[in-house]
Amino acid sequence: MNSLKKGIGTLLIVGLMIVSCDDEGYIPIAPDDSFVGKTAAVFSSFSTSTDGDGTIVTVKPLTVGVDSYVVDFGDGSSTVTAAQGETVTHDYSNKDASTDYTISVTAAGITKTTDITVDHTVQPIGTAPSSPSGKRYNLLNIFTDATSFGSAGTGGKVIALESGNNLLEFSRLHSDTGVVSLSDEIVATDAFYSGVGSSEIHFDVYSNFAEGIDKLKITLVDSTNSVSHVIDDLDLTDGEWTSFDFNLDTDFSSPVVQFETIVFEVASSGTTNDHATIYVDNIYMPRMTGSTIINGDFEDGQDFWKWGKFTDGTTNPFGSSSDGSDFDIDGNDTGGKTRGAKWSSSQSAGEFRSSSSRFAYQELVLTPGANYILQYQYAIKDDSGTDPVGGRRVVGLILDQHYDDGADAAANLGNNLGFDEGFVAEGKFSDTNNDFGTLVQIPFTANISGEVAVMFYAVSPKDAYIDNVKVIAL
Incomplete structure (x- = not known):
């Protein structure tokens, strides 16, 4: 058995035209007078080589005195006849990933x-x-360059491009399916956080019709409840990336409550060609618009508050603390301290500003023109220290837009829809009246785009804290 791969070697088939066979092998037969003045027909060998994707095979015979030869490539295609000195090329089907064939070459009455x-x-x-x-905290990334919540399963693999981008490749969709297996099930209403979900899912899909498929079928599988949510007959664009955005409530065969597997296959009315390959990227679910602050009680540390980029600064939003309010985000007395967000003097801004200064930030998409209240509790230690000009304080703002770079937001603090500077310094939460700290409520009206962000920082020589941040719709 020989293995033919792209750029791989030579296959030799050796034989003599004038032979006799006995138990000891091939014995040359001495020519008689009929051979005088004639050239013996000899089929000594042939070589093969591969090209392209490994399926194009070229046969080149080495013969003497042979008028023609016939090649059967063993895949059911018609035999090919060529004259001496000519080569024969055949492109095997790319439908299967690996296939065994028997090549037959016949010359001067001998077949090998x-x-x-x-x-x-x-x-x-x-x-x-x-x-x-x-x-990132506004997108649940199932598979993108940012992160991967799933992995390629049956018939799929992750490929890395020279650009550094990663794609999912699914081939042999004539009979196989492409499967993305999630590391955990996704519940639509809680996709981001408890009570914070998504109603949409996005896909980018590429197919070259000559080698792929023209129509796609996507299935979201909920194994827990034995439910398959199907969307069929999706038109792809030949040789281009096609973007799809689907509503989980209305676009599939049934409303999608949860799922843990995504299946890609050729559509019911679709066609497959060659190796039937598609490429998939950017599978994600956008966060639903609304006023919910995620991780507003900081029980999950810095999650959803951290910057993706902060030029000449730190992407960390605050220092985590176990000295938060005794009250939970719903106003219930827990009987003990909860977690909170903390700023030390080295993390403060204002006149203490440095590359270590920290700014907490979270984006929202609200109803344009609607009225809201930003509410939170804060506390500042009253230990001795050199106070900044204007006094030690905790600052909360509603920024008038979204920012990609924290440095830009910090440079445009005046571009806000409302703010508060809290100067009450009575110690950490446990030192204040009822272990509650100071309550702040900042009324504001959403801008015309609805894209706003809440931001917090401290200016203090001693530790400052916030807890239980929420935005309340009026």
Whole structure:
């Protein structure tokens, strides 16, 4: 058994035209007078080589005195006849990843056969769609360059492009399916956080019709409840990335409550060609618009408050603390301290500003023109220290837009819809009246786009804290 792969070697089939066979092998027969003045027909060998994706095989015979030869490539295609000195090229089907064939060559009445294995490789593409531009905490990334919540299962693999982008490749969709297996089930209403979900899902899909499929079927599988949510007959664009955005409530065969597997296959009315390959990228779910602050009680540390980028600064938003309010975010007395957000003097801004200064930030998309209240509790230690000009304080703001770079937000603090500077310094939460700290409520009206952000920082020589941040719709 020989193995033919892209750029791999030579297959030799050796024989003599004038032979006799006995138990000891091939014995040359001495020519008689009929051979005088004639050239003996000799079929000594032939070589093979591969090209392209590993399926194009070329046969080149080495013969003497042979008018023609016939090649059967063993895949059911018609035999090919060529004259002496000519080569014969055949492109095997790329439908299967690896297939065994028997090549037969007949010359001057002798047939030789050899079994080979042809490995059909898929040549990756060099293009990728743009990565999602939204903040990570506003996108649940199932598979993007930002992060991966799932892995390629049956019939799939992750490929890396020279650009550094990663894609999912699914091949042989004639019979196989492409499967993304999630590391955990996604519950639509709680996709981001308890009570904070998504009603949409996005896909980018690429297919070259000559080597892929023209129509796609996507299934979201809920194994827990034995439910398959299907959307079929999706038109792809030949040789281009196609973007799909689906409503989980209305676009699938039934409303999607939860799922843990995504299946890609050719549509019911679709066609497959060659190795039937598609590429998939940017599978994500955008966070639903609304006024809910995620992790407003800081029980999950810095989650959803951290910057993706902060030029000449730190992306960390605050220092985590176990000295938060005794009250939970719903106003219930827990009987003990909860977690909170803390700023030390080295993390403060204002006149203490440095590359270590920290700013907490979270984006919201609200109803344009609607009225809201930003509410939170704060506390500041009253230990001795050199106070900044204007006094030690905790600052809360509602910024009038979203910012990609924390440095830009810090440079535009005046561009806000409302703010508060809290100067009450009575010690940490446990030292204040009822262990509650100071309550702040800042009324504001959402801008015309609805895109706002809440931001917090401290200016203090001693520790300052906030807890239980929420935005309340009026």
